Amino acid sequence: MGLETALPTDYVLTTQIQRVINWARRSSVWPIPFATACCGIELMATASSRYDLARFGAEVMRFSPRQSDLLIVAGRVSIKMMPVLQRIYQQMTEPRWVISMGACASTGGVFDNYAVVQGVDQFIPVDVYVPGCPPRPEQLIEGVMAIQRIIDEDRIPPAGPGGKRAGLGIAIAPTHSVAPQPVGLGS
Protein backbone atom coordinates (compact mmCIF):
# COMPACT_ATOMS: atom_id res chain seq x y z
CA MET A 1 0.00 0.00 0.00
CA GLY A 2 1.29 3.41 -0.90
CA LEU A 3 0.31 6.89 -1.93
CA GLU A 4 -0.46 5.70 -5.42
CA THR A 5 -3.39 3.63 -4.11
CA ALA A 6 -4.91 6.62 -2.30
CA LEU A 7 -4.42 9.31 -4.94
CA PRO A 8 -5.45 9.43 -8.59
CA THR A 9 -2.28 8.84 -10.55
CA ASP A 10 -2.94 11.63 -13.07
CA TYR A 11 -2.73 14.40 -10.43
CA VAL A 12 -0.10 17.13 -10.81
CA LEU A 13 1.60 18.62 -7.76
CA THR A 14 3.37 21.97 -7.77
CA THR A 15 5.98 22.83 -5.16
CA GLN A 16 9.39 24.44 -4.74
CA ILE A 17 12.60 22.53 -5.43
CA GLN A 18 13.90 23.73 -2.05
CA ARG A 19 10.99 22.04 -0.28
CA VAL A 20 11.47 18.79 -2.17
CA ILE A 21 15.20 18.69 -1.40
CA ASN A 22 14.64 19.54 2.26
CA TRP A 23 11.87 16.92 2.47
CA ALA A 24 14.27 14.29 1.11
CA ARG A 25 17.07 15.37 3.44
CA ARG A 26 14.93 15.50 6.57
CA SER A 27 13.58 12.04 5.81
CA SER A 28 16.98 10.42 5.42
CA VAL A 29 19.43 11.80 7.98
CA TRP A 30 22.08 9.17 8.51
CA PRO A 31 23.68 9.49 11.94
CA ILE A 32 27.24 8.70 12.86
CA PRO A 33 27.50 7.91 16.56
CA PHE A 34 30.43 9.27 18.55
CA ALA A 35 29.66 7.51 21.80
CA THR A 36 32.35 7.68 24.44
CA ALA A 37 30.50 6.98 27.67
CA CYS A 38 27.20 6.08 29.32
CA CYS A 39 25.08 8.32 27.05
CA GLY A 40 26.12 5.93 24.29
CA ILE A 41 24.03 3.20 25.90
CA GLU A 42 20.93 5.37 25.59
CA LEU A 43 21.93 6.08 22.00
CA MET A 44 22.03 2.34 21.36
CA ALA A 45 18.64 1.95 23.03
CA THR A 46 17.25 4.65 20.73
CA ALA A 47 18.27 2.52 17.77
CA SER A 48 16.37 -0.49 19.11
CA SER A 49 13.05 -1.67 17.71
CA ARG A 50 11.19 -0.37 20.79
CA TYR A 51 11.76 3.24 19.72
CA ASP A 52 11.70 2.66 15.96
CA LEU A 53 14.01 5.43 14.76
CA ALA A 54 13.08 4.35 11.23
CA ARG A 55 9.91 6.44 11.59
CA PHE A 56 12.20 9.44 11.05
CA GLY A 57 14.37 7.86 8.38
CA ALA A 58 17.33 8.01 10.76
CA GLU A 59 17.80 4.34 11.56
CA VAL A 60 20.80 3.87 9.28
CA MET A 61 23.72 4.35 11.68
CA ARG A 62 26.87 4.70 9.65
CA PHE A 63 30.37 4.31 10.98
CA SER A 64 31.88 6.04 8.00
CA PRO A 65 31.77 9.86 8.16
CA ARG A 66 31.59 10.09 4.38
CA GLN A 67 28.21 8.34 4.45
CA SER A 68 26.80 10.38 7.35
CA ASP A 69 25.28 13.81 7.75
CA LEU A 70 24.26 13.80 11.43
CA LEU A 71 26.96 13.58 14.11
CA ILE A 72 25.64 12.52 17.51
CA VAL A 73 28.20 13.20 20.25
CA ALA A 74 27.16 11.08 23.23
CA GLY A 75 29.38 11.23 26.27
CA ARG A 76 32.33 13.14 27.59
CA VAL A 77 35.13 14.03 25.21
CA SER A 78 38.70 14.34 26.41
CA ILE A 79 41.15 16.92 25.09
CA LYS A 80 43.12 14.07 23.53
CA MET A 81 40.02 12.79 21.72
CA MET A 82 38.87 16.15 20.35
CA PRO A 83 41.18 16.13 17.26
CA VAL A 84 39.61 12.79 16.30
CA LEU A 85 36.10 14.25 16.66
CA GLN A 86 37.08 17.27 14.59
CA ARG A 87 38.55 15.07 11.88
CA ILE A 88 35.36 13.01 11.74
CA TYR A 89 33.27 16.19 11.48
CA GLN A 90 35.45 17.49 8.66
CA GLN A 91 35.11 14.22 6.73
CA MET A 92 31.30 14.19 6.86
CA THR A 93 29.25 15.13 3.84
CA GLU A 94 27.78 18.63 3.45
CA PRO A 95 25.30 19.68 4.59
CA ARG A 96 25.80 18.16 8.04
CA TRP A 97 24.32 18.61 11.45
CA VAL A 98 25.47 17.93 15.01
CA ILE A 99 23.60 16.83 18.13
CA SER A 100 25.33 17.20 21.48
CA MET A 101 23.72 14.51 23.63
CA GLY A 102 23.85 14.78 27.40
CA ALA A 103 25.40 17.04 29.98
CA CYS A 104 28.96 15.82 29.42
CA ALA A 105 29.05 16.51 25.68
CA SER A 106 27.37 19.90 26.11
CA THR A 107 29.15 21.20 29.21
CA GLY A 108 31.61 18.63 30.52
CA GLY A 109 29.01 17.57 33.07
CA VAL A 110 30.42 16.74 36.47
CA PHE A 111 33.87 16.28 34.94
CA ASP A 112 35.12 19.81 35.58
CA ASN A 113 38.79 19.09 35.06
CA TYR A 114 41.62 19.84 32.68
CA ALA A 115 41.31 16.58 30.77
CA VAL A 116 37.69 16.89 29.64
CA VAL A 117 36.36 19.33 27.05
CA GLN A 118 33.85 21.62 28.75
CA GLY A 119 31.41 21.53 25.84
CA VAL A 120 32.10 20.22 22.34
CA ASP A 121 30.68 23.45 20.87
CA GLN A 122 34.00 25.05 21.72
CA PHE A 123 35.49 23.05 18.85
CA ILE A 124 32.72 22.04 16.42
CA PRO A 125 29.39 23.75 15.55
CA VAL A 126 26.48 22.19 17.44
CA ASP A 127 22.91 22.48 16.15
CA VAL A 128 20.90 20.80 18.90
CA TYR A 129 21.65 20.17 22.57
CA VAL A 130 19.82 17.28 24.22
CA PRO A 131 19.81 17.76 28.01
CA GLY A 132 20.01 14.99 30.57
CA CYS A 133 22.38 12.64 32.35
CA PRO A 134 21.70 10.52 30.44
CA PRO A 135 18.87 11.68 28.18
CA ARG A 136 16.17 9.10 27.55
CA PRO A 137 15.69 7.78 23.99
CA GLU A 138 12.54 9.90 23.69
CA GLN A 139 14.65 13.00 24.31
CA LEU A 140 17.16 12.03 21.65
CA ILE A 141 14.28 11.41 19.23
CA GLU A 142 13.03 14.92 20.02
CA GLY A 143 16.56 16.11 19.16
CA VAL A 144 16.38 14.33 15.80
CA MET A 145 12.98 15.95 15.18
CA ALA A 146 14.54 19.33 16.04
CA ILE A 147 17.19 18.66 13.38
CA GLN A 148 14.38 17.91 10.93
CA ARG A 149 12.79 21.26 11.75
CA ILE A 150 16.13 22.98 11.12
CA ILE A 151 16.42 21.21 7.76
CA ASP A 152 12.89 22.35 6.88
CA GLU A 153 14.07 25.95 7.23
CA ASP A 154 17.39 25.49 5.38
CA ARG A 155 17.96 27.35 2.20
CA ILE A 156 19.56 25.77 -0.87
CA PRO A 157 22.51 26.21 -0.68
CA PRO A 158 22.56 26.54 3.13
CA ALA A 159 23.18 29.97 4.58
CA GLY A 160 26.73 30.89 5.52
CA PRO A 161 29.99 31.92 3.89
CA GLY A 162 30.33 30.19 0.53
CA GLY A 163 27.11 28.29 1.16
CA LYS A 164 28.78 26.20 3.86
CA ARG A 165 28.29 25.94 7.60
CA ALA A 166 30.26 28.09 10.03
CA GLY A 167 33.96 27.36 9.86
CA LEU A 168 35.83 25.60 12.60
CA GLY A 169 37.76 27.68 15.08
CA ILE A 170 40.24 24.88 15.55
CA ALA A 171 42.32 25.32 18.66
CA ILE A 172 43.16 22.30 20.70
CA ALA A 173 43.20 24.02 24.05
CA PRO A 174 40.63 24.38 26.83
CA THR A 175 38.95 27.77 26.89
CA HIS A 176 38.42 27.76 30.65
CA SER A 177 40.94 28.83 33.27
CA VAL A 178 42.78 26.03 34.96
CA ALA A 179 41.74 25.84 38.60
CA PRO A 180 44.48 26.44 41.16
CA GLN A 181 46.02 23.39 42.72
CA PRO A 182 44.57 22.60 46.16
CA VAL A 183 48.07 22.23 47.60
CA GLY A 184 51.35 23.80 46.73
CA LEU A 185 53.43 21.97 44.19
CA GLY A 186 56.62 22.61 46.10
CA SER A 187 59.75 24.11 44.74
Ligand code: SF4
Ligand atom coordinates in the same frame (compact mmCIF):
# COMPACT_ATOMS: atom_id res chain seq x y z
S1 SF4 B 1 25.86 13.04 30.72
FE1 SF4 B 1 25.70 11.52 32.38
S2 SF4 B 1 25.09 9.64 31.31
FE2 SF4 B 1 25.91 11.04 29.74
S3 SF4 B 1 28.10 10.52 29.55
FE3 SF4 B 1 27.91 12.17 31.07
S4 SF4 B 1 27.82 11.10 33.05
FE4 SF4 B 1 27.33 9.59 31.46
